[in-house]
Amino acid sequence: DDETSRDVSSTEISRVTVSKTSGDSASRAKGNLGGLLTNDVRVKRVTLMVCNMVGFLQVEDVHQVQAVISSYLTAGLYHLRSSKGIPDSFSGDRLYASWNGARSCASHRVAAYNCARDMSNEKTVGIKLSIGLASGEAKCGNMGCEGMKKYSYIGSLSSWVHVVERIGRSME
Numbered sequence: 001d002d003e004t005s006r007d008v009s010s011t012e013i014s015r016v017t018v019s020k021t022s023g024d025s026a027s028r029a030k031g032n033l034g035g036l037l038t039n040d041v042r043v044k045r046v047t048l049m050v051c052n053m054v055g056f057l058q059v060e061d062v063h064q065v066q067a068v069i070s071s072y073l074t075a076g077l078y079h080l081r082s083s084k085g086i087p088d089s090f091s092g093d094r095l096y097a098s099w100n101g102a103r104s105c106a107s108h109r110v111a112a113y114n115c116a117r118d119m120s121n122e123k124t125v126g127i128k129l130s131i132g133l134a135s136g137e138a139k140c141g142n143m144g145c146e147g148m149k150k151y152s153y154i155g156s157l158s159s160w161v162h163v164v165e166r167i168g169r170s171m172e
Contacts, residue, residue, distance in 0.1 A: 041141030047099040047112040047133060048153060048161040049085070051076065051119060054128040054169055056093040068127055075122040083115035084108075088151070101140045102151045109135045132165025 053072060059065050076095050080087050084105045088096040097115075099108035116131045138155040 041139055041143060043137055044101060044140045045108075045136065046101045046138050046140060046153065046157070047108045047135040048138070048157060049095075049097045049099075049112055049116060050132045050161050050165045051095040051097070051116075052130045052132075052165055052169065053093040054130050056127060072127070076119055079115045079118045079122070082118075083111040085112065085115050086151075098153065101138075101153065109133075130165050130169035132161045132163070132168060134161035134164055136160075 053068070056068065059068055073090060073095070076097075077087055079085075080097050083099070084103065085097045085099050086102050088098055090096070097112075099105045099112045105111055112133050112135070116133055120129050120131060134157050136155075136157045138153040138157040140153050141151065142149055143152045143154070144150055
């Protein structure tokens with residue numbers, strides 16, 4: 001008798017277990033549920049940042065796209081590292097970063113603000129930036145499965161940072 005047990009609520013992910021599985025169903029269950037959360041997931045006060053290159057999608061020349069991305073990331077990574085921020089990922093025209101998650105940073109809100117200010121004043125980027133910052137509690141840790149694991153953040157904070165960035169963009 002195959003049984004999959006999930007205890008998941010909207011406010012807290014407490015456990016994911018797979019039991020009494022065999023054969024094909026066992027491998028499917030392991031791929032979908034096994035190892036979903038690791039033991040190092042915990043609630044922490046963090047600051048998250050999303051930085052969007054406004055108008056980037058209008059750049060049509062392939063070489064210019066690469067030049068803009070290279071300039072943007074070089075400057076962004078410099079300011080992130082200077083402020084003890086962790087670059088989480090880069091996708092399309094957005095750079096994601098965090099403070100006080102994977103690495104402790106006592107003054108994470110101030111450090112994130114200073115980084116955002118310095119990035120927005122950066123002239124080598126050559127394109128406007130819209131930056132959202134959000135600070136608060138999030139569930140943090142290495143999450144995923146055997147085939148894909150990453151240090152991640154779960155909670156309303158990870159959605160809120162996108163809202164803040166969009167509000168900033170709409171005020172231009």
